[in-house]
Amino acid sequence: MSTSTLTPMTHALSDSWTMTRRELARWGRQPVAVVVNLVFPVMLLLMFGYLVGGGRGLSGDYVDYLVPGMLALTMAFGLEGTMIAVTRDLDKGVVDRFRSLPMANGAVLVGRSAADMLQSVLGLVVMIGVGYALGWRAHGGPGAFLGAVGLLLLFRFAMLWIGIFLALVAGKPELVQAVQILVWPVGFLSNAFATPDSMPGWLGTVVEWNPMSQTATAVRDLFGGPGGEAGHVWAAVAWPLALLAVFFPLAVARFGRLSR
């Protein structure tokens, strides 16, 4: 192949950074949208903490059970934001312009992931702060704390690439709404709010196998709260990695297929 086929690698980093900055500039333009995104999981947390919470038959305080679950749920719901952003760009034709520029091909997707991960970090910070105000505490020490945050972000990273893939398949924002509905059962058929043993047999099994439950359980363990299981960390690492192994190449291939 001729050297003029591919964009020089030196551009890959700067292009990715330009694409990330684009998203950050959008936040500056739309602070309300950013706040709404941050407030939504907080509202869910308050709702479950105050309206539904208490008397769950847990060994410890419900808030210590609920907060890690809600952190995992926040990461799962991030998938919607990723999908909306990707389809919006596809629909507006701005992705076409990017693809017609002499820029690194992958930068569009790298910028998307970097910006979404930053937003997720921000979301975690807010949720942990609110959880703290509600009386939740991490009992596991700083190393375990960072490990838990890492597992949550790894899960988010897997959700992100599923989101990119689904958005590329759906193509149009209208279709995203249909896929969005699927996020809710995945989010709620998990152990975020209640332990699987409090559910009917088959439901409990589904909930237990839900990748999000794996992350929540491992995070609870690392935070030293109720509902955690020692040795569950491997599952919370393996599941997202398995999802990434499937959806990352699928998303990249699908992006390449835009030129077919």
Place this chain on the structure above:
Amino acid sequence: MADTAITVEGARKRYGNKNALDGLDLTVARGTVHGVLGPNGAGKTTLVRILSTLLRPDAGRVEVAGHDVVAEAYAVRLRIGLLGQHAALDEELGGRQNLEMFGRLHHLGARRARARADELLARFDLADTGRKPVTAYSGGMRRRLDLAASLITEPEVLFLDEPTTGLDPRGRAEVWDSVRSLVGAGTTVLLTTQYLEEADQLADRISVVDAGRVVADGTADELKAATGGDRVDVVLRDAGQLGAAVALLPLTGVRVDADRRLLSAPVTDRMAALSGVVRALEEAGIEAEDVALRRPTLDEVFLHLTDRTKEAA
């Protein structure tokens, strides 16, 4: 080679069982404006997407600015600008932010990207609104910003895919002015349009595309001449006399437009036809408001050519 900006030989692109491009050939000379004219679904957008490296052709040879669009996509991208059918901007960002972003993606560096954004904003009369988000722009302003974004690096070849579709007459005039000023600077422009007037106004040469092929090629005048030459138009005072006039006049292939009280027919000998029509009307006592000779409009050329390809198929 050096004086050819675009070469397309036997380009094919198939979607399912529909041929979007069915062996299309096209040559565009450097520094000219080439109009690609065709109805919806003729393959115009597919052609532009292939030329701008967004789509790979299934077959055929496609070169832009001396480089193959598939094997040397990066080299092509360094030399082209694209204005797609829909404004390809980040709508939430401001005009300047958009241009700076595209400048950085052209690897101008931060300072030059900023300077270039200012230049382009001034040139397209957007300097006052550079801070506003694109969502607050009018259709014409948005299109101008979009055009500015496609000119970050003074491209050798610029593709405009239906640049004025959806614009009001004022917005259309704005875009036309911008395109004319570009051509003065030596850029090669390939323009697709459904508006014959637009092709007539802007393009040096026109290719009429239908069903994925070029069905006619030439200057606007050549195309008009190729479609049967001149026509005579007769406008009567009384629409009730149209029938009588058709029977009476020494013309063949007459078209009647009752709403406009108009008869129109092709002619070969201009003066003989004109005097024949006037004499026949006078003798029969039919009053005419207007009798005129004219070249065919591009509309007529277009209908003629695209009808013909349908009959052939």
